[in-house]
Amino acid sequence: MSINHNRARPVFINLLQIKLPISAISSITHRLAGIYIFFVTLPLSLILLYFSTKSYNDFMFISALLKDSIFFSTFVAFSFLVFAYHILTGVRHLLQDMHIGESLEASRVSSYIVFFLWFVLVAAVIWRILL
């Protein structure tokens, strides 16, 4: 066995080039959502918690901002939808860790179910913002 046998082996797992199956997309977006939650949704909810509990006037300021500023309400809605996505895919992962729906086919189906549920939620939130 040559010392360089690892270099000769055709390893091709470049995430930027291979076509990922739907379950892998579900998994990797779960991770990306996790990063987003940690750096954006978490401090955002802290700001909301801080001002909404500070005083009545601050509470009214935040709710007026959410009503009037389409930019702010979209940002808040998006951040919490990312959180909802992380939770939905997370529940799917938890079920799989408990050996529920582990097969290739079940994993593919549950990915689509999770995407579908999330799109329903997104549609509901968009409907709520626009009305």
Next chain:
Amino acid sequence: MIGSTLFYAQRLSAIFLLGYTVWLSSFFLFNQPLEFDAWSVFTDQILFLIITSLVSLIIVIHSFIGLWTIGTDYFTSRTLGFVSPAIGKYANIIRGAYSLLFVFWGCVVIFILLFTIWS
């Protein structure tokens, strides 16, 4: 620490955070439109303060394991080397900086959270 401890810590904390999210969401669902009085009564109760403090600790565990896993999975010389071999050479420094960033950020966020609810 052995891997299975991290595995179970990640899953158990996830279940706890899921329960907390369901609890808060049901409060928001049953109190529409949200009024200041109901919200401040809810956030002033001792149960909310204790559980939220516990949650801040669990967020630390859950996010640390998650972010650490992402770091060791993707911020390696091989994975970063896919993007560019020049970046791949600095993988250890990039991963170290990334780890410092999320540890620092986690400390700031948890401090502000505890300060906000207990003040």
